[in-house]
Amino acid sequence: MSAHCSHSHDHQHLSAADTPRYRRILWVALVLNAAMFAVEIGAGFRSGSVSLLADAIDFFGDAANYGVTLAVLSMGLAWRTRAAFLKGASMLAFGVFVAGKTAWSATRGVPPEALTMGVIGAMALVVNVFVAVLLYAFREGDANMRSVWLCSRNDAIGNVAVMLAALGVFGTGTAWPDLAVAAVMAWLAISGGWSVLRQARAELVSAATASPHSH
Numbered sequence: 001m002s003a004h005c006s007h008s009h010d011h012q013h014l015s016a017a018d019t020p021r022y023r024r025i026l027w028v029a030l031v032l033n034a035a036m037f038a039v040e041i042g043a044g045f046r047s048g049s050v051s052l053l054a055d056a057i058d059f060f061g062d063a064a065n066y067g068v069t070l071a072v073l074s075m076g077l078a079w080r081t082r083a084a085f086l087k088g089a090s091m092l093a094f095g096v097f098v099a100g101k102t103a104w105s106a107t108r109g110v111p112p113e114a115l116t117m118g119v120i121g122a123m124a125l126v127v128n129v130f131v132a133v134l135l136y137a138f139r140e141g142d143a144n145m146r147s148v149w150l151c152s153r154n155d156a157i158g159n160v161a162v163m164l165a166a167l168g169v170f171g172t173g174t175a176w177p178d179l180a181v182a183a184v185m186a187w188l189a190i191s192g193g194w195s196v197l198r199q200a201r202a203e204l205v206s207a208a209t210a211s212p213h214s215h
Contacts, residue, residue, distance in 0.1 A: 018138075025134045025138075026066050026069055026070050028131075028134060029062075029066045029131045029134065029135070029152070030063050030066040030067055032127050032130070032131060033059045033060075033062045033063040033066065033127070033131070034059070034060075034063040036056075036123070036124055036127050037056050037059040037063060039120065039123070040052050040053070040120055040124065041053065041056045043116055043120045044056055047112045047113035047116035047117060047120075048105070048175075049112035049113070049117045049165075049166075049178050049182075050098060050101050050102050050105050050112070050178055050182035051117070051161070051165045051179075051181040051182040051185065052112075052117055052121070052162060053101060053182065054098045054158075054181070054182045054186055054189070055121070055124060055158050055159065055162050057091065057094040057095060057098060057185065057186075058158050058185065058189070059124070059155075060090065060091075061087070061091050061189065061192065062155065064083075064086075064090065064091070065087070067087075068083045068084060068087060071083050081200050081203050081204050084196055084199065084200035085197065085200045087193075088193045088195075088196030088197035088199075088200060089193065089197065090193070091189050091192055091193030092190055092193030092194055092197065093193075094189055094193075095186050095187070095188075095190035095191075095192075095193055096186075096190060098182060098185065098186040098189065099183070099186040099187070099190065102179050102182045102183050102186060105175060105178075105182075106175070106179055108175075109174070109175055111173055112169060112175060112178050114166045114167070114169040114170035115166075117163070117165065117166035117178070118163055118166035118167070118170075120162075121159050121160075121162035121163040121166060122159075124158075124159045124162070125156055125159035125160065125163070128152050128156050128159060129156060131152040132152040135152055158185060161184075161185075162181060164177070165177040165178045165180070165181040
């Protein structure tokens with residue numbers, strides 16, 4: 001899941017011939033993930049499913065990851081670190097939001113709409129599998145390229161979890177399967193966002209220490 005998809009920034013194994021193709025694939029992945037973020041946010045609110053909202057966060061985190069990776073292809077450390085701060089802060093904020101929404105929904109006890117959860121969860125699974133297939137050729141590249149591919153592969157777990165939660169909601173008539181999945185995904189988003197912020201801060205300190213003083 002995206003919460004554990006932080007990237008290193010070494011692209012030394014990406015050849016000049018492969019760079020344009022890789023960039024195109026990253027753009028496709030970014031657009032698809034951003035689109036699914038919008039779809040799942042809307043479906044989550046309409047159906048009352050907190051796990052769909054949590055999965056939407058995952059898509060947002062992935063879209064941000066692809067954006068940062070695209071930036072890494074041409075930008076310097078300072079801009080990469082700023083982008084990482086934005087990504088980490090956004091993931092953290094969305095994770096806190098879903099955690100709060102999970103707690104609030106638990107007090108209401110109203111089950112979400114299982115059909116919408118299942119359909120959107122299946123759609124999300126198709127998107128993540130498609131992106132993983134596109135990135136498959138780069139899975140043995142540097143750490144950054146490998147982690148990008150692993151992100152998409154591992155996100156299928158979150159999609160399957162939402163679909164299982166939908167079955168649980170349908171079978172039990174309660175909201176607890178949805179809330180359980182949402183709670184786990186919110187924790188992953190919060191911990192991942194905090195980890196990205198700490199890494200970005202460390203990179204800033206390291207860059208400041210390494211840079212020569214002009215005075």
